[in-house]
Amino acid sequence: MAKGFKKTKMLTDTPFHYCPGCTHGIAHRLTAEVLEEIGAEGNCVGVAPVGCAVFAYNYFNCDMQEAAHGRAPAVATGIKRVHPDKIVFSYQGDGDLASIGMAETVHAAARGENITVIFINNSIYGMTGGQMAPTTLEGQKATTCQAGRIPELNGNPVNVAEMLAQLKGPSYIARVGLFDLKHVMEAKRAIRKAFDMQINKKGFAMVEILSTCPTNWGLNPIDALEWSKNEATKTFPLGVFKDITKEEE
Amino acid sequence: MKKLMKGNEAIAEAAIRGGCRFFAGYPITPQNEIPEYLSWRLNEVGGAFVQAESEVAAINMVYGAAGAGARAMTSSSSPGISLKQEGISYICGAELPCVIVNIVRAGPGLGGIQPAQSDYFQTVKGGGHGDYHMLVLAPATVQEAVDLVYSAFDKADKYRLPVMILGDGMIGQMMEAVELPEMVDVNALAKKEWATDGTGVGENRRIVNSLYIQPDVLEEINHKLFAVYAEMKKNETAVEEYMCEDAEIVLTGYGTVARIAKSAVHMLRAKGIKAGLIRPITLYPFPDEAYARIAGNGICREMLCVELSMGQMIEDVKLSVNGKVPVEFYGRVGGNVMTAEDIVKKVMEGR
Numbered sequence A: 001m002a003k004g005f006k007k008t009k010m011l012t013d014t015p016f017h018y019c020p021g022c023t024h025g026i027a028h029r030l031t032a033e034v035l036e037e038i039g040a041e042g043n044c045v046g047v048a049p050v051g052c053a054v055f056a057y058n059y060f061n062c063d064m065q066e067a068a069h070g071r072a073p074a075v076a077t078g079i080k081r082v083h084p085d086k087i088v089f090s091y092q093g094d095g096d097l098a099s100i101g102m103a104e105t106v107h108a109a110a111r112g113e114n115i116t117v118i119f120i121n122n123s124i125y126g127m128t129g130g131q132m133a134p135t136t137l138e139g140q141k142a143t144t145c146q147a148g149r150i151p152e153l154n155g156n157p158v159n160v161a162e163m164l165a166q167l168k169g170p171s172y173i174a175r176v177g178l179f180d181l182k183h184v185m186e187a188k189r190a191i192r193k194a195f196d197m198q199i200n201k202k203g204f205a206m207v208e209i210l211s212t213c214p215t216n217w218g219l220n221p222i223d224a225l226e227w228s229k230n231e232a233t234k235t236f237p238l239g240v241f242k243d244i245t246k247e248e249e
Numbered sequence B: 001m002k003k004l005m006k007g008n009e010a011i012a013e014a015a016i017r018g019g020c021r022f023f024a025g026y027p028i029t030p031q032n033e034i035p036e037y038l039s040w041r042l043n044e045v046g047g048a049f050v051q052a053e054s055e056v057a058a059i060n061m062v063y064g065a066a067g068a069g070a071r072a073m074t075s076s077s078s079p080g081i082s083l084k085q086e087g088i089s090y091i092c093g094a095e096l097p098c099v100i101v102n103i104v105r106a107g108p109g110l111g112g113i114q115p116a117q118s119d120y121f122q123t124v125k126g127g128g129h130g131d132y133h134m135l136v137l138a139p140a141t142v143q144e145a146v147d148l149v150y151s152a153f154d155k156a157d158k159y160r161l162p163v164m165i166l167g168d169g170m171i172g173q174m175m176e177a178v179e180l181p182e183m184v185d186v187n188a189l190a191k192k193e194w195a196t197d198g199t200g201v202g203e204n205r206r207i208v209n210s211l212y213i214q215p216d217v218l219e220e221i222n223h224k225l226f227a228v229y230a231e232m233k234k235n236e237t238a239v240e241e242y243m244c245e246d247a248e249i250v251l252t253g254y255g256t257v258a259r260i261a262k263s264a265v266h267m268l269r270a271k272g273i274k275a276g277l278i279r280p281i282t283l284y285p286f287p288d289e290a291y292a293r294i295a296g297n298g299i300c301r302e303m304l305c306v307e308l309s310m311g312q313m314i315e316d317v318k319l320s321v322n323g324k325v326p327v328e329f330y331g332r333v334g335g336n337v338m339t340a341e342d343i344v345k346k347v348m349e350g351r
Helices: A024-037 A052-059 A072-082 A094-100 A102-111 A160-164 A181-199 A221-235 A244-248 B007-017 B033-044 B055-067 B078-083 B085-093 B120-125 B142-159 B169-173 B215-236 B256-270 B288-295 B313-321 B340-349
Strands: A044-048 A063-066 A087-093 A116-121 A172-177 A205-210 A239-243 B003-006 B022-025 B048-051 B072-076 B098-104 B135-137 B162-168 B175-178 B239-242 B249-252 B275-280 B282-284 B302-307 B327-331
Touching: A024 A052, A024 A087, A024 A116, A024 A181, A044 A052, A044 A072, A052 A063, A052 A087, A063 B055, A072 A087, A072 A094, A072 A102, A072 A116, A072 B022, A072 B048, A072 B055, A087 A094, A087 A181, A094 A102, A094 A116, A094 A160, A102 A160, A102 B055, A116 A181, A160 A172, A160 A205, A160 A239, A172 A181, A172 A221, A181 A205, A205 A221, A239 A244, B003 B007, B007 B033, B007 B098, B007 B142, B007 B162, B007 B169, B007 B175, B022 B033, B022 B055, B033 B048, B048 B055, B055 B072, B055 B078, B055 B085, B055 B098, B072 B078, B078 B085, B078 B098, B078 B120, B085 B162, B098 B142, B098 B169, B120 B162, B120 B282, B135 B142, B142 B162, B142 B175, B142 B215, B162 B169, B239 B256, B239 B288, B249 B256, B249 B288, B249 B340, B256 B275, B256 B302, B256 B340, B275 B288, B288 B313, B302 B313, B302 B340, B313 B327, B327 B340
Parallel strands: A044 A063, A044 A087, A087 A116, A116 A205, A172 A205, B022 B048, B022 B072, B072 B098, B098 B162, B135 B162, B249 B275, B249 B302, B302 B327
Antiparallel strands: A172 A239, B003 B175, B135 B282, B239 B275
């Protein structure tokens, strides 16, 4: 019988350290599958963030650099300018990309830096134990806003995809979810598109992936997927916010 | 043939000739001519220039480019160098070679834009977090700046660490005649097997990283880095000893201040006072042996440390001299620069 499922060669054999039910594993796999499809093997440099995905350099089967917190787009810029014909991507969480690294994110996008950014938005600081993130929803509880996020006290969540889509530099900006098979497949198509933009030298592309954090949300994995689908999408609607190939058509 | 060049532009051209093919920087006075020059010059040699959104981004772009195997550089001045400290610590942790130029201005805070030497502690003692050092070179002339920047890329590659050129507003802004060295053939340089050039797969993957969560592994890394620093101390320590053989009073200073002190040596000798000068060229590794030897030669009776600071290098001088002779201090700050006459007056006060 033909095998319908096999591990992509763009992931190493190192077991993921992620918590049970966390969707980082799916996001890693989709990214790696796309890397394999586009022929990135032996042709690619990834940049890992600081946060839950800090060990991403152990998982992607390619040359990797581990960046300081939030600096992945700057590090990726340095790599891409030295090796313009190699596939360069960063994989970053919301604290990394949308808080401490917001300047690096916005300016890499504004320059139209020809890199691909995989942005994991789980609305919480996972690695450090559930503090409020720039993407924590209004009313959502976190260890540094224990009564739930109150905008007057704690500010408002940041919609990164919508914000970057206003810039001229990016070629493709989309937000996807991972809460059911249909959306997982849609996420993969978006990731593929974001890498195709780089291959075609169209400039900065980012896929924001709504991810789950059962551990710090205090939910079981299934309820976490439901919460992502029903609650997170209210603040972070799915969609394609910019696609210059559509504009060109 | 010699060419009249402004310090900052000469530094930029020396970097190109030394093989620099990537530069990222952010505007700040008094070093702007370096990025301005490299913005067009790097294109001519097939390199890349990025005006970064911040000093933080610039040093991290250098991290990426250096990790990808290029000879990479950034430059700034004091407040900007403060912002780069995070990246410098990571670059040291990840054992990446690069060159960083600091055209020092007066501080603290925004301070002023005039020359100073008040970043000595930050540069040689750390600045960023963790146990690390850089190779720190202090040019006194534009020609020496050219020569040190040119060779800095080789040294950075050899030891896999950042080389800091600690200049000041005077070195950056003054014009002097310089002999420019030959262009290094970057294609002939040894391949950096550890660099992430994108070709790594499986066992051959390269990982540029400074994270070691196992204490024993990190301890080993710390010892490894310090073994490199010890090796560097043996090979790279550089110092100019000027008229020290019979000197009863030995002045000491680095960079442009050493030139002023050298004039003071001549003026003192004209008055019959046997003066000499120790000029460290490497601030890290510090040339402690030269100080200890001269302080203990039985002729030297005192030293005078001259700095554009409230007294920073003097701490290393005192450690090196180890009480053999008294070490006095004379400094100007705020962007003010002493004259040779000021130094002579300070020496004469004690007589």
